Amino acid sequence: MPFRARHLLGIETLAPYEIVTLLDLSDSYVDLNRSRAKHSDKLAGLTQINMFFENSTRTQASFEIAGKRLGADVMNMSMAASSIKKGETLIDTALTLNAMHPDLLVVRHPHSGAVDLLAQKVNCAVLNAGDGRHEHPTQALLDALTIRRAKGKLHRLNIAICGDIAHSRVARSNILLLGKMENRIRLIGPRTLMPSQVAELGVEVYEDMREGLNGVDVVMMLRLQRERMDGGFIPSEREYYHRYGLDPEKLAYAKPDAIVMHPGPMNRGVEIDGTLADDINRSVIQDQVEMGVAVRMAAMDLLAQNRATATPGVMV
């Protein structure tokens, strides 16, 4: 099945078969990454620029390794400390970079929709590495790959997403992706961290974590984004941990073979018990990191192919 997208801006616009195509290709990159050579020349001669308007260590490293393993020339730009501070607008930054003829632009931005805006102004492929509270598509894809490999399927699973849903782009992308693949999704968290009318997205909402975890196949924990807590969404960290932190007692409500996921970085003792996170029988958190590189390789590979067939034209 073909993968038609020119950019990877979000899960919302992907068709289920495009998701499957991407995950299938990712599987082959997992094998490559586990081999000794770990290198392909799929992106040789292409330039990949990572533009991070928001600090990131792991996602940026993952995209960088992915590009390098495919032979691309990778450049990292930490925009948090750059021209934006000098007053340049996002569009001017985009046009400046565009003039340098990059082939792949990986962008993270603190504002929802900023990556879409940028993609309208450049004529290379744009990958969204997270925009505000909107989407983080490669995270959802790597989560999907992790689930598919652990469970042997990516449909008809009961999946719980727990924690700070309101501020989470990871949650939005996962809700969209897992919904498209016909899973039952439960959201668990205090009402102050739940976006409004979220049930209309086709999910079940639980405030009691034990009830929400009852019989699920997958437990997806979210980071409690302390830096976004600008006005007391929860009374205290310890009350949060008591009610919504994942520990062995609460996990016992899930299916015995349920897997535990976390997009990282973890706050041990706030949203997840430290020993549980390290339990190799339940936790797939390290697998998620590994799948992340493979998924990003597959995404860039597919977008680079589409770039070659796309009609040339000036898009400004």
Add this chain to the structure above:
Amino acid sequence: MTEFALVNARLIDPEQEDETQGGLIVRNGTIAARLRPGDSPPDIPSIDCDGKCLAPGIVDIGVKVGEPGERHKESFKTAGRAAVAGGVTTMVIRPDTTPAIDNPETLEFVMRRAAGVCPARIAPMAALTKSRAGREMVEMGFLMDAGAVAFSDGDTVVQDHKVLSRALTYAASLGALVITHPQDPGLSKGAAVTSGKFATLRGLPAVSPVAERMGLERDLALVEMCGTRYHADQITTARSLPALRRAKDAGLDVTAGVSIHHLTLNEFDVGDYRTFFKVKPPLRSEDDRLAVAGAVAEGTIDVICSMHTPQDEESKRLPFEEAASGAVGLETLLPAAMRLVQNGNLNLPTLWRALSLNPARRLGLENGRLSVGAPADLVLFDPNAPFVLDRFKLNSKSKNTPFDGARMEGKVLRTFVGGAQVFGPGDS
């Protein structure tokens, strides 16, 4: 003595709440007589209206002109041209300029800037508090003497109840009209859209419609206490309507407006972060839109305005949260309002009650009606003429319209201000 006749017209009379065939005789800038069909045309120059609609010119409460301070976004000349091209004959201008229109000297400066270059009438509003900072009231008496028709801090909310209650009390003693923007500033802080499914999908910071109701309830409680003539600039949610009805039923001197954008668009029009659809308050749900349109039809909401807010490209070509709010509306007010007629929400006389009669009455202006003796501020338009809007053809200096590329119906053919044609074929 100048005298001419407008014959063979479909007269839209918001005062009589009817539409009739006929014509008007205009003498020395005022409406001198009504012609009935079959009346022999008088022996004076006459304009054949070809059966098209002739209505009072629109009185638009809340037009932002960029003078002083933001002339690169809109000047009196460009705003005036846009107004008459859209059938707006009186622009009630906002004081949220830089600096604010908060003293009689600035008001005089503004009126001087407009004189001679602006083909539409100007009725200025002045700020309610100095620098719109919500701390000290302006010199209301002097400003009224200088021509201020109302007092408003624009979309800034006076947060201190005591300051607002004193300003309302002082205004009441002068019989001044106070206009506020009902909104709870705490709840709406940082919000770019209305909370709900759309905001959740797009991951944008959102405000509950309850914030508008809370702001309105607060303002109405103080108005009840102070006995002020009061107008809410924009009521855009169903939840605010019971409070408004209660206040009116209790006999308070209260009116309310709504912008044409909240009557014709909803939150989903923002789509993929289109910043031209970012307005203040944010666009609402379709349920709210329908409720508010119903409230206009039944008269709970009195006034429809354009809330004309010019913004240049630089303020809009930004990520949605960072982009400026506001949309231009002078030229699109009439065709957009025709959508309400085509959808069966309103008939033409009811629409014109909200576009010209009510706002003029509220501000104590003579125009806004077709009666004999009223100023001949008129718009002749074809309600069914279709067109596709091209934003670069707008007269406004700023082109930030949400209707770019939209199919619309309703074209202004001629506009008269005080009996003089200011827009139309062969205008001077």
